[in-house]
Amino acid sequence: MAKYSLSAPLTGEVVEKLKIGDRVLLSGIVYTARDAAHKRFIELIKAGEEFPVDLHGQIIYYVGPTPARPGCPTGAAGPTTSSRMDPYTPMLISSKGLKAMIGKGSRSLEVRKALQKYKAVYFAAIGGAGALISCRIKKAEVVAYRDLGPEAVYKLTVEKLPVIVVNDCHGGDLYEEGRKKYVIS
């Protein structure tokens, strides 16, 4: 298990170094997007229209924070279940150059294949640690789809956001490996 501190934009070389179980502290820019925003992203790609954010080398965090109290950038901000984004993810990786995602729960075979083919990575943040993660978010601004409320696309500036590599670009899956290690049959 290695420890890294990283910021977007991520390159293929950096992603290649990451192995399942590695602990990573992310700083800098992270974009948020959930189901509704993903659906719109894909519609734009299919229609060949202009994209509201440049995802090249970027990180998407699957999150819909609670409303911010006055004076705070955001409220609680833990990850949501990633599998709901599975149908959309391979296209964002292949045609928009997305390099990393943060969420919780396992990904489809198609997503895992896309990670290998295009050298991208999937991180898990701690589900239900919304308050802890909130403290690592320093700034939040809506960059697209304000009408979606908590599902709008935000550009977050984070500092030392703790994540764990779950699917690396070498085909590793920490959910499978971790479970195998501790199962008692």
Added chain:
Amino acid sequence: MRRVDCVQIVEAVAKLCSEINIKLNPGVRNLIEEALKKETSSVGREILYQLLENAEIAYKKKLPLCQDTGMAVAFLELGQEVKITGGNLYDAINEGVRIGYKREYLRNSVVRHPFYRVNTGDNTPVIIHTRVVEGDVFNIYLMAKGGGSENTSALKMLTPAEGRQGVEDFVVQTVSNAGANPCPPLIIGVGIGGNFELAPLLAKEAILKSGEQKDKRDEDRELERTLLNKINRLGIGPQGLGGRTTALAVYVNTFPCHIASLPVAVNINCHSSRHGKINL
């Protein structure tokens, strides 16, 4: 006749919404601390510590424990000698949720229609189940239920021949299928018996009333221990990254059923198990 006024109900519900979302249930905290003594996986231990740290930060900064502050579910116990004054009882419960969620900056997580998914903007409607009971009690058991864990819950109509073994297998399989999605370590409610609609209610009630275990039958307690043990052999562990603590607790609730049936429902709740009780 004892009178309970809607104004009291609104305020009590609003207050409890904020309390359960911001302050980790003390029972759950104890269970996490106990689990730390037994967890052998290093990533598992790291996560359990972070959950405790999360609870401290949430309490200090008045932040919700989790960003999914849930859809509100209320199990109402209404004594037949209580008279509700000052308005409509269900409206009062909804108003309490509306105020509590707004006041404490909790997330509105309800859409108006399953297909046309427009947010209702105030986290209502509340899902309310009512039971009329003897005397003049007025209790509301309130839960803020997250979508991630609710989505992995399941119901199955077993045959009587499948028996206890069938129930155990179904519960363990449901948890196994859920994997990391419902944010383990989990709190699990199991409803056995009743019928197609009652079994899930029994399962949810088992979690809501987990603090009131006195009257539980010995056989049910024994089944809880067996299920917890089997579930924690799955290896899923905290956040599904491998470990011994897949579930913190299993609560069983049984009810009579038809001679031809054996319904079983599993309600999965995450570590951020947010529920509490109002007694007016």
